[in-house]
Amino acid sequence: MDPIKNLTVSAKKRQPLTKSMLRRLNDYLSEHDKWMLLACRMEYYTFIRPGELRHIRINDISVKDMQIFVSGEISKNKRDANVAINREILTLMLDLGLFDYPGGMYIFGPGLRPSATIGDKNLFSREWCKLRSTLGWSPCYQFYSLKDSGIRDLANSAGIVVARDQARHTDISTTNRYLKGRDQPVHEEVIAFRGVL
Template identity: 25%
Template sequence: MKIKVLNFYATPQLFVLSQETFENVYPFRKAKLVRSKGNKGDYILYYVWNVEKNGLDRKRMTIPKQYATIEERKAFVKDSIKQLNKILSLGYHINENKRKLREQQKLKLSNKTITKKVYTLREAYSTFIRIKKTQQLYKRGLAFIQNTLRRFVEWVEKENEGVFFLEELDFHLFQEYLMYLINEKENAPKTYNNTLGVLHHFYSECLKQKWLKGDNILDQFTKLSVDYETKNRPYTDKQVIDIKKDVLKQDTYLWTVISFIYYSFMRPSELRRLKVGDIDLDKGLIWVKWSISKVKKSEVLPIAKKLKELIITMELSSYEKEGFLLGKDGYPSKQKMGENYMSKHFLKIKKHFGFDKNSDYTLYGFKHTAVVNWYRKEKDIIKIQKMCRHSSVRTTERYLKSLGLIDDKDGIIGLPEI
């Protein structure tokens, strides 16, 4: 049986302190197991500060009857004590006056008759998503934002038993939710950071639309440390030779796709949307319009010599400029390549080489392969920054480090002896 620990965050009388007041955390006594021969059996005992009484309240938590075996009861007790002590150490306390004040604020907000629109959290969420849809975001990116925010809204409404007004958002609520993600949902650091990013973006939009006033509360939260990823692993020289040989035998159009990824540093999703008119062979440039760019910025990329040779063989002058460069039938067309075309065709190659079960190897890995090869040859971070379209050199440094390219081994060789 899966042990489900009680949701301490749902208790309306408990409030958590901000980081600035941690030094004045309310007194408490740690939770502990008490053996009892009473009708309800063993229980967990803890003492929590009561602001109105200006003293500690004795609280007990009984073990639910659903945990029948000794192992289940032990697991429940262990997890419950751990979570109780965690939230008590963070300043949770009983404050009935604050709860009543919050209810009064809700009532006051709901009775407002001024002309300014008073948004509920759900209304703000729905309007925010409509705004995002007008910005032509990628389907998967929009779905991630929508689902991440929806889960937050549903959690808030559940914890507050119904309608929750946007103006009620505060540091404590966000802190409770983020702790819930770590302690109860057991989010990995990357998942936690992505959620924090979406919440920050949502709050920024609320400020921009003047639905809220002040600073972005989410600025007070920091991201968790994340290990470097192996996703989109770069290919070795031998792997590239073997893959190229096999692809040219089975699927020459797939090699065209791979070549564009390698030489242009563009994402597969961007290449699907690239049009014939975006290629300027005379100037040797690729125009990446904001509407196809992941970061929604218009940029220009130089065309590498080998890529130019490939483009010439495509005879683009024979096609309409509004046609998609990589059409669905293997040549420029008004119908763009299907969303899963590239990955499905590359999966056959992965199966041939026996790494179809390894998600680290992807088509986008050829862009990382290009970065690795280029850096090893020239070690020019600025050039790579421009081709990768990074906003800063610092971003490029982190990116190169994640590929194992910047480890300062070369720099330490020249360190003078003493």
């Protein structure tokens, strides 16, 4: 009988942003491009995939319920879902006057501005590449790294189940894959642990 070979799982090339990188990103975009800051905060806090994010319209947002509706027609898993809006996002949306635009407009049209025309599929990555060059970051830090960073930070703050639900993952093992990486924390409990041996 032939031996069963282990599947090799290669490490992700994309890396999450460190806390200092996130602060620098926030400071830079707060001064230079608040619409890109909104896109980054939405990726970091809502975990809506970039391909889905460009399809979100203003009337998909419920200010009262503090959530965004992601239709199964645009979602990767083909299921309708609501995701929570963090107060940081909502405050920025109000500051930008997002809700002064007609509700049927896409939040991120051409030029990252509300528009009746959907932004192209490379909208976020193109803007991110310019930003990454300005900040002098490695290509391993991608726009999607914001989702990795957000899942890590939410799981560490509120628990993996909360992060799983916000990310709309069907299984916690999917969420757990986002928690691997070179900046995974060293737990004080392990340092202080006194075993039997």
